[in-house]
Amino acid sequence: MHETAIVQDMFRIIDQVAEENQLKRIDRVNFVIGKMMQVVPDLFYFAFDAAKEGTIAENSEVKLEFLPIKMKCKSCGKEFLIDNNVFYCPACQNTDLDLIQGKELLIKSIEGE
């Protein structure tokens, strides 16, 4: 989903962080993606490689960490992972659930000099 828009906004933040910390070179961007966002890794890498050319990140790599979808049951409080798009509490079968993880699009850290 919108891998290009995500990468573009990522570079806005990268530029900000580089300026604040006087970085001359970016080596790696560590990025966290919740699985609910349906980001396609290959498209993401492709967009990243295109966007980084000619920037201080041109020799950098991006490391993607995918977080599983995690819900919390509003009835019994159980926290559990979703991996097959079935949204019931496994403990009490309740369907009133809070999503507590899975929609992240987060730059966790940037490595550089």
Added chain:
Amino acid sequence: MEIKVMKRVLDRNQDKAEQVRKLLKEQRVKMYNFISSPGAGKTTLLEKTCEYLKDKANIGIIEGDVSTDRDAQRLKMYGNPIVLINTDGGCHLDSNSIEKALSEFSLADLDMIFVENVGNLVCPSHFDLGETSKIAVVSTSEGDDKPIKYPMLFRDAEAVVLNKMDLMEHTNFNYNLFKKDLRSVNPEVPLFRVSCTKDEGLGPWLEWIEGKVKVEL
């Protein structure tokens, strides 16, 4: 060196969406974001809905399309104030363009706003517009697997409208499978089966949306 950042990407849309949500709450206007793939029947559903609500509620429409004003022209005849947003290639509406559109309405005179989003099942569900809720529109001519393929939309939707029920017999749409998948993604969401062009099954949907007019935000 490693610098801890912990910053969300695409935050600006979310921040603006929260401002829009706050404004709508202050003005006591509910906003519904209609999302579907192209051709599922959003515009026809909105035509039927606007016709029904004519003397029952004050409706504003925000019409989002990549280009042309064809859908906006169709909806104009129902007499509601309407703002057109052409995205010129953009595949979804965003909260910034919604905020601008809202400034063209007299919000004090409205009960509800219907947003017809760009035809697309993926991106619109990821870009918060500041809406009260999303309405997912899907049709029997596009396959029965949409809930399982696009869980984020169907999970977040406050209602699902399954359109083109009159065409189902001519397709291989498996209603039981569709319903099973929908219920596993969103066990409680109301499902309305309609044929907008044949005027069939619309009653429950129209009553449901009419019921929302009086609901406090």
